[in-house]
Amino acid sequence: MKxxxxxxVIILTAAFSGVxxxxxxxxxxxxxxxxxxxxxxxxxxxxSITMVGTFSSDYVRSxxxxxxxxxxxxxxxxxxxxxxxxxxxxxxxxxxxxxCGAYAIFxxxxxxxxxxxxxxxxxxxxxxxxxxGCIDSVYSLQVGTPYTHQWKIGANNIPxxxxxxYKATISGNYSCSVSNGTCTQISNTISVTITDxxxxxxxxxxxxxxxxxxxxxxxxxxxxxxxIVGLNNPNIANPMAGPAATTNxxxxxxxxxxxxxxxxxxxxxxxxxxxxxxxxTSACVDAVNDITFTLQPAGGTLFGDGISGxxxxxxxxxxxxxxxxxxxxxxxxxxxxASTIIRVLETPVVDSIKRKGSLGTxxxxxxxxxxxxxxxxxxxxxxxxxxxxxQAIFDDVSISSGDLLLIRSTEGGCFSVWDFGLGVEEYLxxxxxxxxxxxxxxxxxxxxxxxxxxTLYIIRGGKKFIYKK
Numbered sequence: 001m002k003x004x005x006x007x008x009v010i011i012l013t014a015a016f017s018g019v020x021x022x023x024x025x026x027x028x029x030x031x032x033x034x035x036x037x038x039x040x041x042x043x044x045x046x047x048s049i050t051m052v053g054t055f056s057s058d059y060v061r062s063x064x065x066x067x068x069x070x071x072x073x074x075x076x077x078x079x080x081x082x083x084x085x086x087x088x089x090x091x092x093x094x095x096x097x098x099x100c101g102a103y104a105i106f107x108x109x110x111x112x113x114x115x116x117x118x119x120x121x122x123x124x125x126x127x128x129x130x131x132x133g134c135i136d137s138v139y140s141l142q143v144g145t146p147y148t149h150q151w152k153i154g155a156n157n158i159p160x161x162x163x164x165x166y167k168a169t170i171s172g173n174y175s176c177s178v179s180n181g182t183c184t185q186i187s188n189t190i191s192v193t194i195t196d197x198x199x200x201x202x203x204x205x206x207x208x209x210x211x212x213x214x215x216x217x218x219x220x221x222x223x224x225x226x227x228i229v230g231l232n233n234p235n236i237a238n239p240m241a242g243p244a245a246t247t248n249x250x251x252x253x254x255x256x257x258x259x260x261x262x263x264x265x266x267x268x269x270x271x272x273x274x275x276x277x278x279x280x281t282s283a284c285v286d287a288v289n290d291i292t293f294t295l296q297p298a299g300g301t302l303f304g305d306g307i308s309g310x311x312x313x314x315x316x317x318x319x320x321x322x323x324x325x326x327x328x329x330x331x332x333x334x335x336x337x338a339s340t341i342i343r344v345l346e347t348p349v350v351d352s353i354k355r356k357g358s359l360g361t362x363x364x365x366x367x368x369x370x371x372x373x374x375x376x377x378x379x380x381x382x383x384x385x386x387x388x389x390x391q392a393i394f395d396d397v398s399i400s401s402g403d404l405l406l407i408r409s410t411e412g413g414c415f416s417v418w419d420f421g422l423g424v425e426e427y428l429x430x431x432x433x434x435x436x437x438x439x440x441x442x443x444x445x446x447x448x449x450x451x452x453x454x455t456l457y458i459i460r461g462g463k464k465f466i467y468k469k
Contacts, residue, residue: 013054031060031102040182041119049102049111050084058109060085063102067093094183095120106287125178129168129192131284134258136192137172139165167257168192197260199253208334209283213242215264220253243268272297274336276326282343283314284414290314291342293326300328312342319346319370329351346370347414348407363394365407376406 027421032052049060063085085102092098097117100118103110126141140149143164151161153172168174171194176187180233195420217223228240228249249264291312293302302310306317313325322344327337349368356362363375372385373392377399384392399405408415440448 024191028152031104031109033063033100033102033111033114035100035114035116037116037119038088038090040090040184042121043090043092044182045092045098045116045117045118046086047089047100047114048084048086051104058104058106061103061105062427063087063100065089065098065100067096067098090447092118094185096117119183121180121183121185123178123180123183123185125176125187127174127176127187127190127366129174129190131192132256132258133195134169134197134260135256136168136194136453137165138176138190138192139169140176140178140187142178142180146180150179151175152177168194170194197253197255197258199251199260199262201249201251201262201264204267206267206269207242208332209242209268209271211238211242212462213266214240215249215251215266217251217253217262220260220417221255222253224252224254226250226252242266255464269330269332269334271334272328272330272336274300274326274328274338276302276324276338276340278312278324278342279338281341282345284320284345284347285314286347286414287314293324293340295326295328297328300326302326305343306342314344315426317342317344319344345409345411345414347407348373348416350407350416350418353418357395361396363397363399365392365394366390367407369409371409371411374408374410376408377403 016071032047032050034050036046036048038046045065047063047065049063051058051060053141064438095118097115100114100116101111123142126137128138128141129138138151140147142149144336147164149162151158151166153168153170157177158166166174166176171192173191175189178185178187197220199219202216205213205215206214215225226249227247243266246265249260249266251263252259252261273296275294275296279292279294283289283291291314293310293312294303295310302324304312305387306312306314306320307324308316312322320343322342323339324342325337325339327335329335348370350365351367353366354364356364365373365375366408367390369387369389369392372384372387374381375394375397376382377397380398382397385395386393405418406415407418440451
């Protein structure tokens with residue numbers, strides 16, 4: 001027993017030189033090693049080891065495969081003790097020389113060295129790329145039926161990436177494992193840098209509510225705007241109605257499958273609320289008093305016929321309807337406006353007056369009358385019996401020399417004064433019952449604070465009178 005144990009220790013510690021064949025002492029027992037190509041001769045080899053001779057009680061102790069006759073052990077030595085073995089070595093390098101050998105557990109016999117060379121692949125895998133910025137198309141130089149592909153990023157396979165090309169959307173180092181039958185080659189590596197498609201849009205802008213707006217984008221071939229419905233092409237929103245409120249517009253541009261986005265903020269400023277209120281909506285063309293306005297907000301511009309500064313002058317505007325506008329612009333440059341209509345009435349023009357009838361009570365007033373007129377003598381008002389634009393007839397008029405005859409338009413109260421007879425006078429107190437404004441003016445329209453007796457003056461509306469204390 002002690003001798004057998006010593007023999008096992010010697011056998012297990014023996015080194016495998018791999019350079020020559022050895023036999024046992026009677027030259028009958030030996031190890032035979034055979035190597036044959038596997039399914040993929042570039043990367044696989046079948047190693048077979050058989051015990052031969054009469055020493056049938058011996059077993060295969062261990063075997064190794066080494067590349068290029070070096071001492072580097074390619075695989076872990078096997079420790080099972082069958083009398084014969086067949087093993088497949090995979091993952092070998094193509095076109096590389098390997099050596100293999102074995103030894104027996106009891107006899108310590110070593111096999112001769114078996115040398116084999118893996119097959120050489122008939123192609124070299126290669127890849128190229130075509131950069132589009134946001135997408136980099138990497139493609140294999142080996143195409144067609146014999147080749148299969150598996151793309152990698154770094155050392156990792158990309159799941160599902162088995163076509164001859166791959167669209168890279170992230171930066172990294174790309175390679176491809178290319179196979180032709182049983183031969184597989186790893187391609188060169190390409191470094192891919194992905195950059196986004198840059199879309200440039202109009203600068204932020206401020207508009208007044210109701211204004212049109214023009215926004216644009218560049219950097220791509222096709223564009224889609226939001227929230228503008230249906231504006232997909234061209235790349236310019238060429239003037240469109242501005243939004244009712246502040247809005248962010250987003251544009252998405254695309255080129256060759258790449259896309260990018262940008263936004264434009266359109267700030268909408270509300271228009272100022274503007275109002276114009278006139279002191280009167282009608283006036284006689286020869287009225288002494290002008291029409292003034294209450295304007296909100298203050299500081300705008302008043303314009304239209306008869307406007308001088310911030311007042312309306314009826315005689316400057318002339319007879320008819322006049323639209324007066326008021327515009328105000330705020331600090332943001334946004335304007336609002338309001339308008340009002342003022343009617344300027346024509347004063348009846350009297351050329352002459354004749355009495356007719358047995359008592360002289362029928363009056364015929366000749367002149368130019370744009371509207372229906374009546375006459376007033378003292379406190380008595382008479383309506384026309386008949387009237388056209390050139391004359392008006394009044395019946396049963398009681399009038400005496402010295403009475404003041406007032407010819408009035410029934411629309412707007414414009415009137416003319418006819419002094420009937422000599423020495424016609426009227427007291428100021430009588431006129432106050434007919435006019436809202438008791439101010440007195442001279443014949444040039446200047447206001448008089450201290451009227452002088454016997455002087456001819458005018459009250460609002462153009463009525464003439466002689467002042468008498």
